[in-house]
Amino acid sequence: MAVYKRNYTAYTGQVTSPSARVLVLARYAFAEAWSSKITVGLFIFCLVPCLISLFGIYLANNPMARALVGAGGSQMIAVDARFFLKILQGQCWLALFLASWIAPRLISFDLSDNALPILLSHPISRVGYLTGKFIALFTCLSAVTWVPCLLLFVYQGYTSPQPWMAANLRIAAGLLAGTVIWITLLSFLGLALSSWVKWRAVATGIIFAAVFVPAGVGAIVSAVLRTKWGYLLNLPLTMETLWRRLLGVQYEMNPMLSLPTGAIVASLVFICIVCLGMLDKRIRAREVVRG
Amino acid sequence: MGIIDLNGLEVRLANRVVLNGLTGELQGNAIGLLGPNGAGKSTLINTLLGFHLPFAGTARVFGLDSHRDRAEIRGKIGYMPENDSFIGNMSGVRFVRYMAELAGLPSEVALERAHEALFYVGLGEVRYRKVNTYSLGMKQLVKLAQALAHGPRLLILDEPTNGLDPVARQRMIQLIKDIRKEGSIRLLISSHLLRDIDETCDEVLILKGGRIAALCNIEAERRSNRSFVELETVGATERFSVSIRGLGCEVATFPGGRIKLVIPDNIEARDLYVIASEQGVQIRRMNQRRDSLEDIFLRAMDNQMEGVGHGRL
Numbered sequence: 126m127a128v129y130k131r132n133y134t135a136y137t138g139q140v141t142s143p144s145a146r147v148l149v150l151a152r153y154a155f156a157e158a159w160s161s162k163i164t165v166g167l168f169i170f171c172l173v174p175c176l177i178s179l180f181g182i183y184l185a186n187n188p189m190a191r192a193l194v195g196a197g198g199s200q201m202i203a204v205d206a207r208f209f210l211k212i213l214q215g216q217c218w219l220a221l222f223l224a225s226w227i228a229p230r231l232i233s234f235d236l237s238d239n240a241l242p243i244l245l246s247h248p249i250s251r252v253g254y255l256t257g258k259f260i261a262l263f264t265c266l267s268a269v270t271w272v273p274c275l276l277l278f279v280y281q282g283y284t285s286p287q288p289w290m291a292a293n294l295r296i297a298a299g300l301l302a303g304t305v306i307w308i309t310l311l312s313f314l315g316l317a318l319s320s321w322v323k324w325r326a327v328a329t330g331i332i333f334a335a336v337f338v339p340a341g342v343g344a345i346v347s348a349v350l351r352t353k354w355g356y357l358l359n360l361p362l363t364m365e366t367l368w369r370r371l372l373g374v375q376y377e378m379n380p381m382l383s384l385p386t387g388a389i390v391a392s393l394v395f396i397c398i399v400c401l402g403m404l405d406k407r408i409r410a411r412e413v414v415r416g
Numbered sequence: 417m418g419i420i421d422l423n424g425l426e427v428r429l430a431n432r433v434v435l436n437g438l439t440g441e442l443q444g445n446a447i448g449l450l451g452p453n454g455a456g457k458s459t460l461i462n463t464l465l466g467f468h469l470p471f472a473g474t475a476r477v478f479g480l481d482s483h484r485d486r487a488e489i490r491g492k493i494g495y496m497p498e499n500d501s502f503i504g505n506m507s508g509v510r511f512v513r514y515m516a517e518l519a520g521l522p523s524e525v526a527l528e529r530a531h532e533a534l535f536y537v538g539l540g541e542v543r544y545r546k547v548n549t550y551s552l553g554m555k556q557l558v559k560l561a562q563a564l565a566h567g568p569r570l571l572i573l574d575e576p577t578n579g580l581d582p583v584a585r586q587r588m589i590q591l592i593k594d595i596r597k598e599g600s601i602r603l604l605i606s607s608h609l610l611r612d613i614d615e616t617c618d619e620v621l622i623l624k625g626g627r628i629a630a631l632c633n634i635e636a637e638r639r640s641n642r643s644f645v646e647l648e649t650v651g652a653t654e655r656f657s658v659s660i661r662g663l664g665c666e667v668a669t670f671p672g673g674r675i676k677l678v679i680p681d682n683i684e685a686r687d688l689y690v691i692a693s694e695q696g697v698q699i700r701r702m703n704q705r706r707d708s709l710e711d712i713f714l715r716a717m718d719n720q721m722e723g724v725g726h727g728r729l
Contacts, residue, residue, distance in 0.1 A: 135600040136529065136567025140520030143487065149517045238504045238548070243562065246465050246495035247518040248487045410467045 146249050150257025151264075157234065158227045158265055167226055171219040171269035178212050178277055186284040204281050206372045209296050212274055213368055217307045220266045221336060224308075227265055228315025229328035231258045236407075237323045245410040255316065255404055262312045271304035299371035307364060310393055317400035320407040336360050353381050357392040418443035419570060419602050420464065424473030427456075427463050434459045436626040437473065442604070444619025444633065446596045449606040450713060451623035457606045458498060460623070461572055464604075465495060477570065491520055494563030498574040498606075500555060502562075504548030508534055511547055512562045519566035526565070533561040537591060553584035560591065571595065573605045577612050585612075592616045614709040622716045630716030637712055645685070645704045649673040651697035659691045673700075 141149075158164055184190050185202045202208065235241060244254060278297050282290030290297075315332055322328040343358030356362055362382060367389050369376055418441035427435040435456045449457045462468050463475050466486025475482040477489045503511055509530050516526035516533075534543040537557040542550070547558055556576065563571055576592065577585045593616060595601055607613055613620060614634070622630040649656060653673045661667045666678040679688075685704060692699050 134567070134598075135569075136521065136525075138525060139522070140491065141517075141522060146518055146520065149514075153514055234503055234505055239499060239501045240503045241501075242497045242499075243495070243501045243515065243559070244518065245467070246490060246493070246497070247515060248491040248520060249518055250487065410465070411462055 143248065143253070146247075147253045147257045147260070150249065150254060151260040154231045154258050154261035155264065158230055158261060161226075161230065164223075164227060164230075164265075167223050168265075168269065171216070171223055172273060174212065174215045174219070175273040175277060178208075179280065181208075182277060182281050182284060186281070186286065204285070206293075206296050206299075206374045209274065209278065209300060210368060210372050210374050212277060213300055213303055213372070214365070216270045216274060217304060217364070217368075220270050220304075220308055220311060221333070223269055224262065224266055224311040224315045225329045225332040228262055228312070228332065229319040229322070229325040231261060232316055232319040233323055233325045233328060236320065241408065242410045251405075251408050255408060258316055259312050262315060263308060266308035266311060267304075270308055271301050274300040274304060295373055299368070299373065303368045303371045306367065306393065310396060313397045313400035313404075317403040317407075320404055347381075353384060354388075356382055356384060357388060363389045363392060419478060420447070420604070421476040421479075422473070423476075425460075425463065425470055425475050426472040427459055427468050428471040429459070429468070433471075434626050435463065438475075438623075438626075438628050439473075440621065440628055440631045442619060442621060442631070444602075444617065445599070446592075446603040446605065446617040446619070448613030448617035448620040448634075449604060449623070450608070450610065450613055450620055451629070453608065454625075455623040456626045457608075457623055458574060459626075461495075461574055461604070461606060464572070465490060465493065492569045494566065494568035494571045494601075496556075496559045496563040496571070496573045496576060498578060502547045502555065502558060504546065506547055507544050508539055508547055508550070508558050508561075509543040511558065512565050515562040516565040519568075521566050529565045529567070530561075533565040534558070536564065537561045538587065552579050553581065553587075556580060556584070556588065560588070564595070568601065570602045570604060573603065575607055576605065577607065577609060589615050610709045610713055620709070620712070622713060624717060630712065632712065634709060634712070643679050643704060645677050645679055645688075645702060647675040647677070647688070647699055647703075648701040649675060649692070649697050649699055651692075652695055653697065656692060656695050656697045659695060660688060663687060663691075 181202045182204055184194065185204050235244065245251065249257075275297060278293075278300060279290075282293075314335055318331050318335055319325075319328045322331055337360075340359040340361055343355040346355030346358065347353060348355075363384060366378075366382075366384060367386065370386055420442040422438040422440050422442075425435055425438040426433065438460070449460065451457050459468065460475075463470060464477055464482050466483050466489060469483050478492060480489050482489060503514070506514065509527075512530035512533055513523075513526045516529055517523060521529065531540075531543065534540055537560050539554060539557050539561060542554065547555065550558060556578070560573070560576065563573070573592070577588050580588060589612065592603065592605065596603055596616065603616070605613060605616060618635060619633050620630070621628065650673055653669060653675065657667045657669050657675060660675075660677060663683050664680050665683065668676045670676070685702060688702075689699060691697075
């Protein structure tokens with residue numbers, strides 16, 4: 126079908142594998158996410174704490190640099206599990222901002238323009254469609270969470286005068302597990318909520334609300350029923366607890382707020398299942414009118 | 417084996433029977449899907465695309481089961497949905513390329529064919545504009561372009577002329593005719609406009625109330641049905657009627673020299689003029705008509721009312 130001929134001919138060449146088509150979806154979703162200057166701005170903003178931490182590690186391991194900034198020979202910063210916990214917490218909460226901006230861009234455009242019938246009429250399943258979108262969002266969030274965290278860990282291992290890395294591998298594992306759990310949850314939550322709201326601005330607000338409003342509800346439930354299980358609805362608290370335990374940071378906590386790790390994991394899995402249920406209801410080529 | 421084989425296909429949505437025991441074999445180059453609103457046309461298309469799971473029976477496309485082999489079927493199909501369905505903030509060429517890549521074309525090939533498809537449907541000059549800035553007619557054409565770009569074996573067009581002005585409609589019909597003429601692609605066109613189907617299709621499946629009211633080859637159906645002729649004559653009408661009855665025509669005479677007759681296939685209008693000339697009868701007016709698709713459609717509706725569930729007319 127050469128342009129100048131303006132005539133139709135069938136395609137007889139090779140076709141790509143089904144898995145490659147999931148990556149096509151991911152590639153276009155990724156491009157859509159990064160087509161906005163706000164995404165670029167948010168991404169840079171999310172990396173600022175990492176740059177500050179990088180400078181902190183440099184100072185902690187370089188007496189000459191400390192002298193230059195006037196700190197003499199004192200140990201300004203202790204680069205340990207607590208230090209990385211703070212980085213982890215900062216990056217994870219910044220990732221929430223990025224997720225709440227990007228996730229609606231990946232789904233809402235398709236829904237507001239009713240693109241699903243056309244998209245799903247191609248050899249791609251609903252699972253494939255969601256996997257493609259998930260990969261794009263997960264990759265974006267990875268770039269501000271576990272990737273910079275692990276790079277900082279490696280840099281600390283490289284600059285530390287003592288053998289540090291091998292003795293602190295648990296921190297690396299904790300960083301990886303903690304961030305991956307969080308961004309997986311954010312990705313499911315972001316996609317599920319965006320699929321139910323056509324307006325992107327509203328979807329962004331709802332993603333924030335979904336994280337913080339249940340925390341208030343959970344506190345009320347716990348206070349009224351005099352139980353600690355209401356705090357399972359408090360996502361900031363449960364994630365904070367999980368991150369501390371993953372990195373092995375010792376801390377003293379009000380026994381009322383101390384939740385078993387198993388219960389926390391179960392609540393996170395439950396949230397993911399609810400999100401998948403929401404996506405299953407919404408991501409369809411056709412709406413079936415009831416009644 | 418036809419392009420589409422239906423075997424007792426029953427589809428239920430929200431516990432309501434939408435398609436009820438469809439059985440038939442569609443094998444035309446361009447198949448029209450006709451029926452009043454709510455007849456089940458779009459549901460049948462969605463079932464063929466694997467969007468709905470049959471409650472009973474099967475639907476096969478190119479011999480593949482519509483639900484079990486839906487991914488393979490979708491690779492062979494280009495689908496143009498009835499309603500607006502696109503990604504508005506993408507340019508036309510990017511949108512068509514995206515769809516072609518999803519259909520399995522490598523990225524560079526998809527880009528090349530996206531350009532070609534857009535030129536083919538007449539959107540070459542606006543292919544870099546965002547789709548949400550297109551007019552209604554252009555949106556219909558960009559949907560057709562994305563359905564064509566990956567070179568499908570079967571093109572499913574759901575109400576392709578919906579909302580188009582007469583010029584745009586004519587252009588769309590011409591495009592469909594061109595695609596049909598090219599020959600490498602089969603067409604399934606759903607419409608409630610008889611004229612669209614009449615102009616583009618050689619086979620028609622008529623649905624009513626979720627059942628097949630008729631499934632027939634349009635041209636064969638026209639040929640098999642008798643031709644009706646109305647005459648206005650002056651002269652010895654009675655004798656003339658007897659003579660043409662002798663040719664094998666069914667004749668009914670009316671006051672004022674009006675004659676209505678059904679002529680068999682081997683008799684032509686010229687034969688009537690010859691007899692009239694021999695008997696000194698003047699034929700002042702002759703009105704000859706064959707069955708239109710409208711006749712076929714109306715007859716199918718009547719037949720269905722009388723309880724014809726499925727099958728050929």
